Amino acid sequence: GENVEQHPSTLSVQEGDSAVIKCTYSDSASNYFPWYKQELGKGPQLIIDIRSNVGEKKDQRIAVTLNKTAKHFSLHITETQPEDSAVYFCAVVWGAGSYQLTFGKGTKLSVIP
Amino acid sequence: DVKVTQSSRYLVKRTGEKVFLECVQDMDHENMFWYRQDPGLGLRLIYFSYDVKMKEKGDIPEGYSVSREKKERFSLILESASTNQTSMYLCASSLGDRISYEQYFGPGTRLTVT
Numbered sequence: 001g002e003n004v005e006q007h008p009s010t011l012s013v014q015e016g017d018s019a020v021i022k023c024t025y026s027d028s029a030s031n032y033f034p035w036y037k038q039e040l041g042k043g044p045q046l047i048i049d050i051r052s053n054v055g056e057k058k059d060q061r062i063a064v065t066l067n068k069t070a071k072h073f074s075l076h077i078t079e080t081q082p083e084d085s086a087v088y089f090c091a092v093v094w095g096a097g098s099y100q101l102t103f104g105k106g107t108k109l110s111v112i113p
Numbered sequence: 114d115v116k117v118t119q120s121s122r123y124l125v126k127r128t129g130e131k132v133f134l135e136c137v138q139d140m141d142h143e144n145m146f147w148y149r150q151d152p153g154l155g156l157r158l159i160y161f162s163y164d165v166k167m168k169e170k171g172d173i174p175e176g177y178s179v180s181r182e183k184k185e186r187f188s189l190i191l192e193s194a195s196t197n198q199t200s201m202y203l204c205a206s207s208l209g210d211r212i213s214y215e216q217y218f219g220p221g222t223r224l225t226v227t
Contacts, residue, residue: 006155009153032214034214034215041220042220042221043117043203043205043218043219043220043221044156044203044218045218046215046216049214049215089155089156093214099144099161099163099207099209099214100146100158100161100171101158101214101216102158103155103156103157104155105153105154105155106155106156
């Protein structure tokens, strides 16, 4: 199956600074790359996604960039706030025509006030 | 809003017991999934279902089975619970139209097997 590596596993930033989380994947046929945020006591929730025909996508303070040649994509959070503290997961659709997502192992982001 | 509910938030069972975890979604989604979440290992797919009575194994199906008798309900069954199945279990659903891959998750069931 698909292999997804996510780094770093933990990240601490000062409030107002930027945070970047990176994922690499192995299947060149993958065409959908979402990011999920999991707050304490809740299930993961989609925050942004990108498809393979797009290089970058922004939604207010969050953005995702995709480099298909290098097979990596990144989540960028600017002007971090304490409510951004959570566990973030990247994911990749497992193979063409599949419904399955393969998730990275997660990054625990702590935003220090 | 899509709502995915799980029957219990916390569950404590004894080794060898048969355990049922229930999941219900209210948005007529075709696909449903069961994951387990462990620290440092992320989300690992146990089973998924793309239609009623249809199921496929995920990455870690050993020791588990599933049942989907109705479209809105997907059950995870631990035939004989063991301590290494102590974990957080997450259910999810998605539309299944091959356009939207977004999965909607329930709040999770934290299962402890003693």
